Amino acid sequence: MKKILGLILAVGLMLGALPARAEYPDKAITCIVPFAPGGAADITVRMVADYLSKEIGQPLVIVNKGGGSGIPGLNFGLKARPDGYTVLGGSIGNAFVATYFLGAPAYDMDKIAFVGAYMPHDRLLLTRPDKPYKTWQELVEYARTHPGEVAIGHGASQEGLEVVKAAGIKEGVSFNQVMYKSGGPATADLLGDHIDVCDLGTGTAGFQADRKST
Template sequence: MKKIKTLAAAFGALSMAVLGTAAHAQNYPDRPVTMIVPWAPGGAADIIARLVAEPMGKLLGQPVVIENRPGAGGTVGSAVVAKADPDGYTILMGNVASEAIAPAFYADTIPYKVLEDFAPVTQLIQQPSVLLVSKDSKFDNVKDLMAFAKENPGELYATPGVGNSPYLTFELIKDNYGVEMENVPYDSGAEVNNALNAGDVQIAINNLPEAIKAIQAGIAKPLAVTAAERNPLLPDVPTFVESGGEKIVAISWQGIFAPAGTPDAIVQKLYEATAAALKDENVVQRNKELGSVPVGSTPEEFKAFVASEIENWAYMVKLAGASAPK
């Protein structure tokens, strides 16, 4: 009899917990939601976060408040969310650097496991990197540029840093075309543009938003984008696949994550609000201006995508022999 009472009490406690979780999910959110951006204000992730936060808040019925927590390639802010209560009130604006590249690049120090410590909600947008040459360059296509690089080992090229998506993508380019080139890393995409303008380098790879600035200013010419399809902002610029680089598809992306253990019903609410926010008139227009391709994948689709991205970027980190400074 005592055993039966004990089992009944345990079942009752479990039932109450389940009912409590269901009620919490049904009433969610009843206070503001904090979106952690693991990068400094003004960067690509911050811009996208602030762009979707307002329409998300209207749809959720509570404001979505942006909190910047930069540091260590996005891992500082990501760790905050990984350790947060799984109640839907602390979410992450993750991206390719912090959730796909970091597991390999920061392998010895990363304080979270992406596929175990997060509940993926949705991929918001994606953007390619762009291969650029200086405005006076004689090269108008990838084939001729790579043929020249193969005959002239050690040619310089610029990247906006080390260990990020443009840097690693160029490692893939070199491997695909069998060329030996020397990287000149700069601290930002803006500095890459300045180097092209000053004639310090003739070749560069840059994130799309910075590349667009260089192209529109007449500083550089685009030769190819690294996405599987042409970008709407550069419809006349071919992909690497079209240019003979069959293996070169590497994109930058942003997406929403919640802490692992967040109830499915809350993840679903966040997904629905975010997917709807992507259709907001202001968000659509701004994404067009930035060259951001909206995605809005389901949580299941996003989880599978993130898993494949971790694998893909780990290969490129290994190819580059890259790792974070000790």
């Protein structure tokens, strides 16, 4: 039983207490990802879910609830019955940050139990190789000479958006910030040259490509 509980808790966030029954789990577990498919949260949670399904003998069914920097997905999960058969996976903390910056109602942290983590989450800025900037400082210099032209996409991370925004203010430049439902559509728009730079996280295709090239 301890082994099963540990594996389930590794998904990230458990809603309510696990049922104290020897046969748990005896049915599929719903895993809510508060981001659209194709981003870091979706990809990594699916990898963990695939492993956990084999270990516990029951499937983890992924349900994507993207948009709103993770807030709608988290709210959806918190309304689920607290019976141990609904979990939330991914960058859940992003929704807590977003509530502050977006002016949404704060969460009652006494009603949420954090039970584990399964990976660190780094972020990076990516651009197309045909762009005239390859470093942060080159991007800043370009933005200075081309005010209002540089569009930076964010893979549903309000944290990433605020960090880039603050860094731009420090450098005395401004960027056009574009928020996406996940890193998947953000990457697609970067490759399609609809945005100039993309803020992505660990687990996305862009992150893996960057690691292979260094």
